[in-house]
Amino acid sequence: MSSPDALPSPPPPAARLIGLGSWLPPRQVTNAELCTRLDTSAEWIRTRIGITTRHIADPTTATSDMAVEAGLRAMKSAGVDHVDALVLATTTPDHPVPATAPTVAHRLGLRHVPAFDLAAGCSGFVYATSVAAALIQAGTARTVLVVGAETMSAIIDPADRSTAPIFGDGAGAAVLGAGRAGEPGTLGPVAWGSDGEHADAIYVPEGGSRRFPGLPPGDGAGRYVHMRGNVVLRQAVRHMSQVSRDAAAAAGWTVQDIDRLIVHQANARISAAVADALGLPPEAVPSNIARVGNTSAASVPLLLAHAAANGQLTAGQRVLVAAFGAGFTWAATTLVWPAGLHAVS
Numbered sequence: 028m029s030s031p032d033a034l035p036s037p038p039p040p041a042a043r044l045i046g047l048g049s050w051l052p053p054r055q056v057t058n059a060e061l062c063t064r065l066d067t068s069a070e071w072i073r074t075r076i077g078i079t080t081r082h083i084a085d086p087t088t089a090t091s092d093m094a095v096e097a098g099l100r101a102m103k104s105a106g107v108d109h110v111d112a113l114v115l116a117t118t119t120p121d122h123p124v125p126a127t128a129p130t131v132a133h134r135l136g137l138r139h140v141p142a143f144d145l146a147a148g149c150s151g152f153v154y155a156t157s158v159a160a161a162l163i164q165a166g167t168a169r170t171v172l173v174v175g176a177e178t179m180s181a182i183i184d185p186a187d188r189s190t191a192p193i194f195g196d197g198a199g200a201a202v203l204g205a206g207r208a209g210e211p212g213t214l215g216p217v218a219w220g221s222d223g224e225h226a227d228a229i230y231v232p233e234g235g236s237r238r239f240p241g242l243p244p245g246d247g248a249g250r251y252v253h254m255r256g257n258v259v260l261r262q263a264v265r266h267m268s269q270v271s272r273d274a275a276a277a278a279g280w281t282v283q284d285i286d287r288l289i290v291h292q293a294n295a296r297i298s299a300a301v302a303d304a305l306g307l308p309p310e311a312v313p314s315n316i317a318r319v320g321n322t323s324a325a326s327v328p329l330l331l332a333h334a335a336a337n338g339q340l341t342a343g344q345r346v347l348v349a350a351f352g353a354g355f356t357w358a359a360t361t362l363v364w365p366a367g368l369h370a371v372s
């Protein structure tokens with residue numbers, strides 16, 4: 028039993044965003060270039076998806092290479108040369124075994140820190156951020172590097188007009204540090220969920236333990252993303268709208284309190300529909316899908332970094348971050364944008 032004179036224990040730390048970094052492979056593939064090999068038009072892609080160009084990694088670049096670049100930049104942005112743990116959100120690890128995060132940690136010189144991959148599709152970065160925040164709140168780590176990195180071009184069939192125009196490659200990263208609850212930059216409660224009933228709406232048949240007798244081994248199709256786009260589109264709008272409301276409520280905000288919505292860049296029509304459902308004007312919803320495409324788990328940190336760098340995120344704004352992806356999975360969280368955060372690209 029504690030004595031009546033015992034000092035109250037300090038409140039647990041909150042996780043605070045202290046650094047942001049991004050990296051895109053140099054090669055850009057325009058809609059016009061895609062049209063030379065696909066039965067589509069630049070206009071169709073621009074108006075139905077909202078993309079004009081995307082960055083595609085060269086064949087020698089893997090997810091870990093991009094994750095290292097983004098991680099270095101996030102640590103530079105945070106002014107740190109060490110972190111206590113690393114979480115890598117990706118659906119395109121370098122190999123099925125081992126996880127990619129230890130390789131990234133090793134190449135960043137983060138000798139022997141705990142490092143693991145987290146697979147939650149395009150929601151991966153928000154999931155990973157929430158897990159990292161919990162590590163900080165529990166006192167397990169004081170700083171965590173969270174990376175979202177994807178080589179989508181490795182799992183997209185270049186001949187499939189329903190997926191090839193959508194996806195791009197890249198990496199974004201954030202450093203979370205220990206802060207005080209209520210301080211600008213601290214993450215609010217996460218709202219998140221999943222629905223495995225739609226596991227086959229976006230999936231890659233091969234490469235895991237489930238074998239498909241109908242697919243001849245190694246015919247090529249099994250290693251690519253198969254997607255039922257219109258199911259995904261409807262569910263993405265529904266779940267990102269609801270999870271945004273839930274995260275706002277958990278933070279004690281109303282939807283009208285949201286100054287900026289950072290929404291996973293799946294399709295410009297999806298972002299517009301979510302903004303519409305929440306009653307937010309277009310200027311409250313930064314976007315970079317036109318020039319990077321859908322980069323899956325890299326999408327949210329890339330947009331955070333780009334929006335911060337171009338002045339669309341400024342100190343004191345109430346920011347809601349929402350994502351949706353394969354699984355299905357969805358997640359959202361909140362923060363008040365901190366002063367003095369300079370994203371490094």
Ligand code: COA
Nearest residue numbers: 066067068071076149188189256257259260293294351352
């Ligand atoms: N160029 C021209 N036509 C295309 C095309 C392309 N690149 N891709 C599909 N089409 C065609 C379809 O074949 C279909 O033709 P049909 O009517 O003759 O059968 C027609 O366009 C309409 O297809 P539909 O799937 O209903 O179009 P859509 O308006 O839903 O747009 C997507 C298709 C894929 C762009 C859209 O569903 C989407 O973006 N979904 C979400 C994808 C996503 O975000 N995935 C990642 C989740 S995180």
